[in-house]
Amino acid sequence: MRYADTYISGVGAFVPRTVVTVEKAVAKGWYPAEEAELHNLAGAVVAGDLPAPEMALHAARSALKRGGRAPADVDLLLYASTWHQGPDGWPPHSYLQRHLVGGDVLATEIRQGCNGMFIALELAAGYLDAAPARQAALLVAADNYGTPLMDRWRMGPGYIGGDAAAALVLTKEAGFARLTSACTTTVAEAEELHRGSEDLFPPGVTVGRRMSFAARNEQFRNQVMPKGEATSALFKIQRALMEVVEQVLDESGIEARDLARVAFMNYSEEIVEQRCMAVLDLPMSRSTWDYGRTIGHCGAGDQVLALDRLLVTGQLGPGDHLLMLGTGPGVTVSAAVIEIIDNPPWA
Incomplete structure (x- = not known):
């Protein structure tokens, strides 16, 4: 929107x-x-x-x-x-x-x-x-x-x-900044990606079961992908990512090449490059991966932590646009564009 x-x-x-x-x-x-x-x-x-x-x-x-x-x-x-x-x-x-x-x-x-x-x-x-x-x-x-x-x-x-x-x-x-656009979409077909084959009841935490998205992803790939459903779902996730990016850029009146920086999730180098920066046709130098790799994936805070870091280190200034992009269980795909209007006094 x-x-x-x-x-x-x-x-x-x-x-x-x-x-x-x-x-x-x-x-x-x-x-x-x-x-x-x-x-x-x-x-x-x-x-x-x-x-x-x-x-x-x-x-x-x-x-x-x-x-x-x-x-x-x-x-x-x-x-x-x-x-x-x-x-x-x-x-x-x-x-x-x-x-x-x-x-x-x-x-x-x-x-x-x-x-x-x-x-x-x-x-x-x-x-x-x-x-x-x-x-x-x-x-x-x-x-x-x-x-x-x-x-x-x-x-x-x-x-x-x-x-x-x-x-x-x-x-x-x-x-000091303006939220120009934000949107979210859900790829419901991929819901099982973060659930795996784990029973819905009793909830795992109530019986002392350890939580591992890695294990659930592996279950999804081994048990669902052979049925032919998972490949389509994974493709839809990547397509949804491209669509939300196109929407927020269009609503912000800019193109990908106009982005000063891109804040994706604090994932591995190859994931950030392949799933995010390659889609935008932008170099990794415009990502926030160099910072993210030093602190780990901090839940829902990755992109705002990156924004704070870019501001306090002077890497964003008036007229710059930051694209924030992420995915979450469900599977949801979200994007937002922030335009820097002025240098905040605390930066």
Whole structure:
């Protein structure tokens, strides 16, 4: 969807200082040496026992401060997550309500996997536009994968899990950047790709079953692909990716060659190049892979973490366009274009 007056006034990030390198992971036997050579990843940020909602609070405070907004200015709080946040049955956004924005703010958790921040962007933009009095939305994504039922080094094919939080403030008043377009589509035929052959009941976590997208992907390829259905579904995912990119570029009035940078998911070099940059006919130097390979795949926060990094290092300036692109279980495919209007004072 095309947006005319939807802006970003602040971006925040919390990235743990502890980095476990791939070399150490291989030496410890956590990460296969052949995977390290194939994917060319450097490491993952690790939060230890710091809860995801606490990281989210740090990132959210930073985004509000940078955007010149008081917590009381927030009309909507959306919290995107991909992994367990705390006690089962407890909503993590309530932690930010208590410690930051208060209870009068409409708040909810977005459980849309790695594309949660894209869904949050679209929902927040529509919510703000629906009433003149609504002015600002706080979007947050946070995860800590250092739990017994998750192996960050074998999380999925071509990526390792990093712990971090990212936040941005979406407003109707002019900010340093403008959201020009965002869209999401779902390839329902590929739903089984992230489910594999695992039973729907009882849920795996309730019986202590480890979570591995890598194992589920392998089940999908071994059990579904021989039927001829999977090949078609995988093709549709790539086609859907091309279609959402074409839509957001068209709605933003630009072409792929006009993009200053592209923020895809923090995946392996070959995945980023083949699934993303080659589709755009752009060199890897315009991707954010060089940064992403050092921190790991940080759930729904990858693209906003990349935006924060590009801004604080001066790699984006007025007139530049950033394409954010991602996929998530379901299978959803999302894209968004952000236009930099001015250099934020905190960059």
